Amino acid sequence: xxxxxxxxxxxxxxxxxxxxxxxxxxxxxxxxxxxxxxxxxxxxxxxxxxxxxxxxxxxxxxxxxxxxxxxxxxxxxxxxxxxxxxxxxxxxxxxxxxxxxxxxxxxxxxxxxxxxxxxxxxxxxxxxxxxxxxxxxxxxxxxxxxxxxxxxxxxxxxxxxxxxxxxxxxxxxxxxxxxxxxxxxxxxxxxxxxxxxxxxxxxxxxxxxxxxxxxxxxxxxxxxxxxxxxxxxxxxxxxxxxxxxxxxxxxxxxxxxxxxxxxxxxxxxxxxxxxxxxxxxxxxxxxxxxxxxxxxxxxxxxxxxxxxxxxxxxxxxxxxxxxxxxxxxxxxxxxxxxxxxxxxxxxxxxxxxxxxxxxxxxxxxx
Ligand code: SAH
Numbered sequence: 001x002x003x004x005x006x007x008x009x010x011x012x013x014x015x016x017x018x019x020x021x022x023x024x025x026x027x028x029x030x031x032x033x034x035x036x037x038x039x040x041x042x043x044x045x046x047x048x049x050x051x052x053x054x055x056x057x058x059x060x061x062x063x064x065x066x067x068x069x070x071x072x073x074x075x076x077x078x079x080x081x082x083x084x085x086x087x088x089x090x091x092x093x094x095x096x097x098x099x100x101x102x103x104x105x106x107x108x109x110x111x112x113x114x115x116x117x118x119x120x121x122x123x124x125x126x127x128x129x130x131x132x133x134x135x136x137x138x139x140x141x142x143x144x145x146x147x148x149x150x151x152x153x154x155x156x157x158x159x160x161x162x163x164x165x166x167x168x169x170x171x172x173x174x175x176x177x178x179x180x181x182x183x184x185x186x187x188x189x190x191x192x193x194x195x196x197x198x199x200x201x202x203x204x205x206x207x208x209x210x211x212x213x214x215x216x217x218x219x220x221x222x223x224x225x226x227x228x229x230x231x232x233x234x235x236x237x238x239x240x241x242x243x244x245x246x247x248x249x250x251x252x253x254x255x256x257x258x259x260x261x262x263x264x265x266x267x268x269x270x271x272x273x274x275x276x277x278x279x280x281x282x283x284x285x286x287x288x289x290x291x292x293x294x295x296x297x298x299x300x301x302x303x304x305x306x307x308x309x310x311x312x313x314x315x316x317x318x319x320x321x322x323x324x325x326x327x328x329x330x331x332x333x334x335x336x337x338x339x340x341x342x343x344x345x346x347x348x349x350x351x352x353x354x355x356x357x358x359x360x361x362x363x364x365x366x
Pocket of ligand 1: 130132134135136179180181182183184185217218219238239240282283284313314315316317318
């Protein structure tokens with residue numbers, strides 16, 4: 001039975017992409033390959049090329065006969081993500097890609113290289129239905145859910161580029177994946193779970209990236225947070241709180257009218273409890289809107305005694321927005337109040353700002 005309000009999250013089927021090898025589990029790949037009249041073990045061979053060797057071209061699958069390569073690529077590997085534009089900054093260590101999907105929908109992913117890790121920020125939906133007024137993606141509404149292959153394909157493309165020494169800083173690997181691009185990942189639950197499995201499961205199932213390096217960021221769909229807690233995967237959960245009181249959060253994160261600050265924080269603490277993982281709270285600091293000392297105090301009070309880390313994000317103003325980032329002194333005061341209350345807090349670095357790094361801004365330009 002759908003819960004009241006659940007219909008909101010159902011995306012139109014229009015534009016659904018064709019099934020891809022990357023949508024399938026290892027067992028399903030075997031079955032799909034057998035149905036092409038090929039021996040099932042060809043699926044494992046191809047999986048090793050895809051997930052272990054990060055081979056981009058079927059020509060490199062030297063242990064797979066040519067006719068099998070052709071049959072598998074034609075039936076199971078349709079082109080799903082076409083790069084339309086890439087933009088670099090930070091001397092090429094931040095790379096943002098705009099992808100066109102088979103139905104012309106546009107989504108973005110960003111690769112960010114740091115001295116000891118590489119983080120990929122990926123999209124889970126084309127557009128978003130959550131309608132947060134400060135977010136570029138929210139302005140255009142939801143086009144559709146992405147498939148597992150479309151979501152995971154963004155990570156795979158980054159992993160391939162790193163392996164092939166195409167990113168500044170030499171060959172490397174993806175160590176972290178954050179669902180902080182376009183879309184609300186928990187509103188596309190099954191496809192996102194599939195993508196998480198391709199990311200964390202060891203080869204030949206997936207890339208074998210540590211689950212601890214994966215962060216799912218949500219506006220706070222409480223039933224889905226509870227469901228995620230039952231999966232038994234040590235992924236990090238980040239809640240986009242942005243206000244500690246219902247009156248303001250109702251306007252900044254409209255789904256708050258369905259699940260209140262109290263309900264969503266209870267679900268967050270429960271997730272921390274069950275997963276034994278520190279959870280995150282994201283809080284975009286917006287000048288004179290949510291950056292007052294009394295809001296910092298209320299946030300600190302709500303975080304008391306919890307396994308939580310608060311991530312403050314200076315607002316990245318969207319084109320035409322009346323809102324802007326907080327004054328530096330207000331930001332510092334906000335941080336100090338949380339620190340003095342013993343709450344772990346950092347201000348997020350603003351990597352990629354000069355390439356419209358924040359969610360949805362490149363697609364909105366196009
Ligand atoms: N739908 C998910 C994930 C997408 S966005 C979520 O809301 O959590 C990832 C983070 O960027 C969220 O915390 C979101 O609120 C924040 N964000 C969106 N637009 C922003 C902007 N213009 N400036 C700063 N942070 C922004």
